[in-house]
Amino acid sequence: MIRVRIVQEEIKEKEVSFLSTYLETKNGSLTLLSEGEELFGTLAVAIPQVKEMIGPPLSSILLGERNTLLARLLAERLAAKTGKIALVSVNIKTVEEREAGQILMKLTDKVLGKEEPKK
Numbered sequence: 710m711i712r713v714r715i716v717q718e719e720i721k722e723k724e725v726s727f728l729s730t731y732l733e734t735k736n737g738s739l740t741l742l743s744e745g746e747e748l749f750g751t752l753a754v755a756i757p758q759v760k761e762m763i764g765p766p767l768s769s770i771l772l773g774e775r776n777t778l779l780a781r782l783l784a785e786r787l788a789a790k791t792g793k794i795a796l797v798s799v800n801i802k803t804v805e806e807r808e809a810g811q812i813l814m815k816l817t818d819k820v821l822g823k824e825e826p827k828k
Contacts, residue, residue, distance in 0.1 A: 750776065
């Protein structure tokens with residue numbers, strides 16, 4: 710019985726590596742997204758929105774002050790796609806946040822599409 714699913718992915722864009730480490734449990738996930746090397750960054754949390762709920766998704770920044778909008782957006786998106794609590798860490802240094810956002814969304818979609826390896 711596997712209790713935690715772990716997926717690591719990388720995308721290269723404009724000679725820069727973007728890395729993702731994704732850990733998924735029964736009720737939530739933790740995703741580390743970074744540029745160049747695996748580092749912690751601004752940490753956001755989001756919970757999935759109940760279908761009958763009216764209003765914006767529920768998310769918050771827990772730590773950090775750079776890339777806060779991107780971290781919250783990715784956490785909300787991940788929570789919506791998985792239906793689970795999502796923690797997302799974003800550490801981007803050289804790429805503009807708007808450009809990085811598109812790359813990190815593509816990377817997150819790639820991670821979610823990966824199947825767990827059979828043992």
